[in-house]
Amino acid sequence: MSALAGLVRKEVFHILRDRRTLVVIVAMPILQVILFGYAIRTDVDRVRLAIVDPAPDPVTLALRARFDAAGVFDTVAVLPDARSLESLFRRGAAQGAVLFEPGFSEHLGRGLPGSVLIVGDASEPNTGSIVQAYAASVVQAYAQDELARGRRVQIVPTVRMRFNPTRESSNLFVPGLMAFVLTIVSSLMTAISLTREKETGTLEALLVSPLRPWQIIAGKVAPYVVVGFISVLGVVAEARLVFAVPLRGSLALLLVEGVLFILVSLSLGILISARTSSQRVAMMGALIGTMLPTMLLSGFIFPLESMPLPLRAISVIVPARWFVLVARSIMLKGTGLAYLWRPTLVLVVMAAVLLAASTRAFHERLEG
Amino acid sequence: MTADAAITAHELTRRFGGFTAVDRITFDVRAGEVFGFLGANGAGKTTAIRMLTGLLAPSSGRATVAGYDIAREAERIKRRIGYMSQRFSLYEDLTVRENIRLYGGIYGLSDRDIDDRTTRLLARLGLEHAAGQFVRAIPLGWRQKLAFSVALLHQPRVVFLDEPTSGVDPITRRQFWELIYEAAAAGTTVLVTTHYMDEAEYCDRISIMVAGRIAALGTPAELKRSFTVSSIDDLFVRLARET
Numbered sequence: 001m002s003a004l005a006g007l008v009r010k011e012v013f014h015i016l017r018d019r020r021t022l023v024v025i026v027a028m029p030i031l032q033v034i035l036f037g038y039a040i041r042t043d044v045d046r047v048r049l050a051i052v053d054p055a056p057d058p059v060t061l062a063l064r065a066r067f068d069a070a071g072v073f074d075t076v077a078v079l080p081d082a083r084s085l086e087s088l089f090r091r092g093a094a095q096g097a098v099l100f101e102p103g104f105s106e107h108l109g110r111g112l113p114g115s116v117l118i119v120g121d122a123s124e125p126n127t128g129s130i131v132q133a134y135a136a137s138v139v140q141a142y143a144q145d146e147l148a149r150g151r152r153v154q155i156v157p158t159v160r161m162r163f164n165p166t167r168e169s170s171n172l173f174v175p176g177l178m179a180f181v182l183t184i185v186s187s188l189m190t191a192i193s194l195t196r197e198k199e200t201g202t203l204e205a206l207l208v209s210p211l212r213p214w215q216i217i218a219g220k221v222a223p224y225v226v227v228g229f230i231s232v233l234g235v236v237a238e239a240r241l242v243f244a245v246p247l248r249g250s251l252a253l254l255l256v257e258g259v260l261f262i263l264v265s266l267s268l269g270i271l272i273s274a275r276t277s278s279q280r281v282a283m284m285g286a287l288i289g290t291m292l293p294t295m296l297l298s299g300f301i302f303p304l305e306s307m308p309l310p311l312r313a314i315s316v317i318v319p320a321r322w323f324v325l326v327a328r329s330i331m332l333k334g335t336g337l338a339y340l341w342r343p344t345l346v347l348v349v350m351a352a353v354l355l356a357a358s359t360r361a362f363h364e365r366l367e368g
Numbered sequence: 369m370t371a372d373a374a375i376t377a378h379e380l381t382r383r384f385g386g387f388t389a390v391d392r393i394t395f396d397v398r399a400g401e402v403f404g405f406l407g408a409n410g411a412g413k414t415t416a417i418r419m420l421t422g423l424l425a426p427s428s429g430r431a432t433v434a435g436y437d438i439a440r441e442a443e444r445i446k447r448r449i450g451y452m453s454q455r456f457s458l459y460e461d462l463t464v465r466e467n468i469r470l471y472g473g474i475y476g477l478s479d480r481d482i483d484d485r486t487t488r489l490l491a492r493l494g495l496e497h498a499a500g501q502f503v504r505a506i507p508l509g510w511r512q513k514l515a516f517s518v519a520l521l522h523q524p525r526v527v528f529l530d531e532p533t534s535g536v537d538p539i540t541r542r543q544f545w546e547l548i549y550e551a552a553a554a555g556t557t558v559l560v561t562t563h564y565m566d567e568a569e570y571c572d573r574i575s576i577m578v579a580g581r582i583a584a585l586g587t588p589a590e591l592k593r594s595f596t597v598s599s600i601d602d603l604f605v606r607l608a609r610e611t
Contacts, residue, residue: 006473010462017461201455208421208451208528209474210443 007219096131175327176300190269248334267354274361374557380429391580407577450519454531460504475522509540
């Protein structure tokens with residue numbers, strides 16, 4: 001058995017025998033996809049709807065019946081005026097509201113436009129947009145059906161969003177989540193497992209052995225590359241099967257980019273462990289140095305476009321930013337390498353520089 | 369420098385910034401000798417050992433181990449030395465057999481050699497029953513003996529032991545020293561650091577480091593005579609006080 005194969009085997013034993021950590025790295029991505037997926041789910045079944053109908057008559061009753069029949073709304077209150085609406089929203093008892101203007105059917109009867117105000121709670125961005133879209137389509141469908149029966153009604157829906165007028169679009173989370181999961185598996189786990197060997201003294205035994213630094217590093221990281229790769233496959237499959245997130249581009253390209261990003265993250269993990277001597281410090285280093293930037297500065301959760309210039313400038317050196325960009329383009333737009341060579345090149349350069357730096361940091365023989 | 373010297377150091381020095389951890393130390397260790405490397409904490413023992421094992425580059429001076437220069441031929445030295453630190457060097461979540469296999473592979477032994485030597489090693493230590501157990505499950509004393517045997521697995525010319533017996537009970541310490549003598553009798557040179565002065569008396573020769581320099585060097589009997597002290601313990605305390 002070659003020395004390197006022995007090292008890899010040993011690392012696999014470490015991973016398989018540390019059950020708790022293994023469960024965390026396997027289960028976390030799966031759980032996170034579920035959590036993030038439902039947090040910004042696009043299809044909502046039961047939106048709590050309040051209806052303000054100052055003067056019920058056959059027309060508003062017919063419209064109300066359609067809201068009930070749409071299958072999306074749950075009418076929780078029918079109010080004569082808008083006064084108590086505010087508190088329903090604040091308590092979260094209502095997520096959307098449809099307000100008929102006083103004299104709604106009278107206007108329609110006289111051939112005038114009747115106006116309907118649709119209000120959505122946009123503090124849950126998707127719910128807000130769904131209220132808007134569905135309510136407008138219910139009103140539209142009613143007008144069309146009436147037209148088919150030879151009656152021209154003009155209904156003008158006005159839409160208002162409460163609490164959070166800007167809305168995040170969906171499906172963006174999966175690429176970001178991949179970056180996040182890979183960062184945890186690659187940077188954090190490598191940093192921790194290397195510093196653990198420092199703490200126990202086994203690293204010294206490896207360093208005085210004839211093993212070359214690159215062999216020690218390769219033996220250490222190879223199993224984590226595999227774990228990271230499996231995580232990516234898992235996240236992509238889950239996002240597809242459970243949430244029908246599209247994969248419009250090439251899976252092979254996505255995986256190659258994934259491996260690049262894994263290499264970058266692993267090198268960061270090695271660098272962190274070369275500078276620290278305890279697992280606790282290494283964990284903090286990995287959290288602050290890699291996971292926070294991945295969460296905050298990659299565009300995963302907060303759009304880069306809306307960041308102030310200094311933060312945008314910093315985000316340029318965050319590897320996850322480039323990976324998220326690439327992964328989003330491949331998955332959602334089906335973009336190919338022809339258009340993605342620039343961010344890919346950035347990742348290649350980062351991987352090369354960081355790998356060299358981390359091997360060097362090892363070469364310095366842990367002096368001092 | 370004698371022809372059969374396993375270790376030679378000449379004016380070996382290591383500085384960290386303005387601090388000189390090892391200050392121009394010169395000594396030889398003969399092949400098959402058990403050489404005690406003594407000194408208080410911070411006297412520079414560990415730094416010296418790190419230079420001799422190739423973990424740390426010297427600032428100045430020269431040294432050879434197993435006939436090779438530590439600055440230019442570190443890779444050759446690494447194949448010919450064994451090392452066991454005060455911090456334990458086996459993996460606790462691997463079994464006894466897996467640890468032996470791992471280190472055998474690292475030192476380039478063939479599968480056959482590894483199997484043969486594993487069988488012999490376990491028999492000598494009386495650990496056959498524990499071969500499949502995790503190292504963390506066996507008592508500390510056994511672990512230390514196992515770590516020492518694993519450090520000798522590739523039959524190194526020189527073995528460095530950095531406080532190998534710290535935290536071990538007196539009976540196990542005695543057994544450990546029997547292993548050291550066995551290795552020396554088989555021709556392995558042993559350089560050992562210790563804080564136990566009774567162990568210093570077991571060594572063929574000792575050096576005592578004080579503040580980065582070698583303050584005394586010789587057989588235990590010679591040193592006691594020339595410094596007119598009754599034990600190495602007294603000598604150690606006297607040298608440490610003088611600075």
